[in-house]
Amino acid sequence: MTSGGQGPYPPPWPPNGGPHPYLPPRAPLWRRLRDGEWPPTRELLRQLGPRRGCLAAPLLCCAWPLFFLVLTYPLARSARIRAHAVFPPDGHQRLQDPQVLRVQQIRAWIALAASLLILSVYGTSEDWNEMQEQFVFRLVLTPWLLLLTAPLVLVLLFRLASAHRRTAMRAGLRTAVRAVLCYFGAFTAVPLLVLAATYLGRDMNAGVLTPLVMPALMLPALWMLFFVAFSSATVVRTAFSTTRVHAALPALLAGLLVWELAGINLAVSGPPPGPPLIQLAALVAGPLSVSAVAWWEIDRLRTRHGVGLRG
Incomplete structure (x- = not known):
């Protein structure tokens, strides 16, 4: 037992809801979009939240850009997933x-x-x-x-x-x-x-x-x-x-x-x-x-x- 009464092993997760110490950090949003990893709408809005002030400012100045993003992004993400399922980008390459x-x-x-x-x-x-x-x-x-x-x-x-x-x-x-x-x-x-x-x-x-x-x-x-x-x-x-x-x-x-x-x-x-x-x-x-x-x-x-x- 340690002096803190937590036993000989550290807790599996860090305090205050931080990221797991053994998981690699996630790539920035722009890089994920470039590489084709489109996050869900909720995660996208969270990434563009107040902590991303330079990105959120144009959306917060007017409601229409935010409404357009919320309306069209799920459609674009769904259509992209379906398009890549019907036409796999790398499924044709038998000889690379x-x-x-x-x-x-x-x-x-x-x-x-x-x-x-x-x-x-x-x-x-x-x-x-x-x-x-x-x-x-x-x-x-x-x-x-x-x-x-x-x-x-x-x-x-x-x-x-x-x-x-x-x-x-x-x-x-x-x-x-x-x-x-x-x-x-x-x-x-x-x-x-x-x-x-x-x-x-x-x-x-x-x-x-x-x-x-x-x-x-x-x-x-x-x-x-x-x-x-x-x-x-x-x-x-x-x-x-x-x-x-x-x-x-x-x-x-x-x-x-x-x-x-x-x-x-x-x-x-x-x-x-x-x-x-x-x-x-x-x-x-x-x-x-x-x-x-x-x-x-x-x-x-x-x-x-x-x-x-x-x-």
């Missing part, structure tokens, strides 16, 4: 190559830095606004280009593959078709839900409750919009889980899509700002670098994993 992933990330950061540098030196305010519009345009257009391009590449791979390999590819093709139907079903459901909510809200004689009825009717459309947004990143990166059909298919699609997007951007928005030599480099360097990395990935699949285009 850390060096390829590292090179892809470095190439993406260099391309972003080069675009920002060109805009900073030669761009105008209209060019900056156009860059934001192009980002949204690509995000919406890329899944549809995938839907049109993937069947052509699949036909080519089926013709190259042996008869034994075609049987295994057909089994993986069913998973890709289900992913396509699920994604574009959700994509189509967004405008239909908006139209249905608008039609119901217009016909309902809610009187003073109209400002509350319309947001409530829009909640399904908002949830579906979050689902499509969170699914799009995975769908574009995994090419509708087509790795199950052929391990080289996402790389082939990436090499083709980047040239299609470059041609569409040139036709819609025109060349980037700057002298002719800078414009030519900005137009060609991006697609060439993506195609080079994609071809290098296909070569590593053949040399390190024995996966060639013929099977």
Whole structure:
């Protein structure tokens, strides 16, 4: 017995409700959100409480931001969980190559830095606004280009593959078709839900409750919009889980899509700002670098994993 009368062992938990001494400290909120660990709404509000004065001040100055956060964050979190359950971000990667992933990330950061540098030196305010519009345009257009391009590449791979390999590819093709139907079903459901909510809200004689009825009717459309947004990143990166059909298919699609997007951007928005030599480099360097990395990935699949285009 010790002098405090607590026995020879210390208490399992520290006094005053402190954290357990043997548990690692939790990461900051911004890092958890960045890494995809979205906490529940109650924990989020507790993290943004009075102890986080710099974060809570904008919310406490007006009730609408807090109301919007409480209303939309649970929808976004639920849609994100469901989107990752239907389209697993890492479920498609049967053959992971850390060096390829590292090179892809470095190439993406260099391309972003080069675009920002060109805009900073030669761009105008209209060019900056156009860059934001192009980002949204690509995000919406890329899944549809995938839907049109993937069947052509699949036909080519089926013709190259042996008869034994075609049987295994057909089994993986069913998973890709289900992913396509699920994604574009959700994509189509967004405008239909908006139209249905608008039609119901217009016909309902809610009187003073109209400002509350319309947001409530829009909640399904908002949830579906979050689902499509969170699914799009995975769908574009995994090419509708087509790795199950052929391990080289996402790389082939990436090499083709980047040239299609470059041609569409040139036709819609025109060349980037700057002298002719800078414009030519900005137009060609991006697609060439993506195609080079994609071809290098296909070569590593053949040399390190024995996966060639013929099977």
